[in-house]
Amino acid sequence: MEQTFVMIKPDGVERGLIGEIIVRFQRKGFRIVDAKLMKVSKETAERHYFELKEKPFFGELVNFITSGPIFAMVLEGRNAVQNARLLIGATNPAVATAGTIRGDFATDLASNVIHGSDSDENAAREIDLFFQRQRDFAIYIS
Ligand code: UDP
Numbered sequence: 475m476e477q478t479f480v481m482i483k484p485d486g487v488e489r490g491l492i493g494e495i496i497v498r499f500q501r502k503g504f505r506i507v508d509a510k511l512m513k514v515s516k517e518t519a520e521r522h523y524f525e526l527k528e529k530p531f532f533g534e535l536v537n538f539i540t541s542g543p544i545f546a547m548v549l550e551g552r553n554a555v556q557n558a559r560l561l562i563g564a565t566n567p568a569v570a571t572a573g574t575i576r577g578d579f580a581t582d583l584a585s586n587v588i589h590g591s592d593s594d595e596n597a598a599r600e601i602d603l604f605f606q607r608q609r610d611f612a613i614y615i616s
Pocket residue numbers: 531535564565583584585586588589590592
């Protein structure tokens with residue numbers, strides 16, 4: 475069984491979508507290994523999205539992720555990374571298929587309700603980052 479990291483972003487928490495989203499993952503067969511409601515620091519947000527640091531929307535993205543509480547989860551299941559992203563849907567909710575979380579609950583590219591790791595490597599890194607497993611993060615921030 476693989477693990478992945480999923481985060482309900484501040485817009486999803488604010489809109490009361492935590493329960494609805496958890497139900498969808500559990501229905502698919504995921505097991506919740508760990509979960510918490512938390513506020514993300516600027517440093518953690520920058521580390522989380524370090525791959526996007528050259529993008530023009532990076533500053534806005536960090537501001538958004540730190541703007542209110544998020545709900546972080548470690549989910550376990552078969553092909554966890556790929557299956558979670560299937561339930562989450564395309565990055566841009568305007569083209570996300572109906573039936574996916576973004577397709578059903580979001581319309582805006584920036585405020586797209588949820589994050590899911592995009593690789594096993596990033597899943598491990600993000601689980602470490604948000605759930606403070608002991609590791610040196612320095613290699614990820616250059
Ligand atoms: N994002 C944005 N503008 C863009 C592209 C992405 O605000 O033009 C935000 C959006 O919230 C997205 C996040 O940056 O979820 C991370 O982008 P990525 O390409 O990694 O997509 P994801 O893996 O979240 O689908």
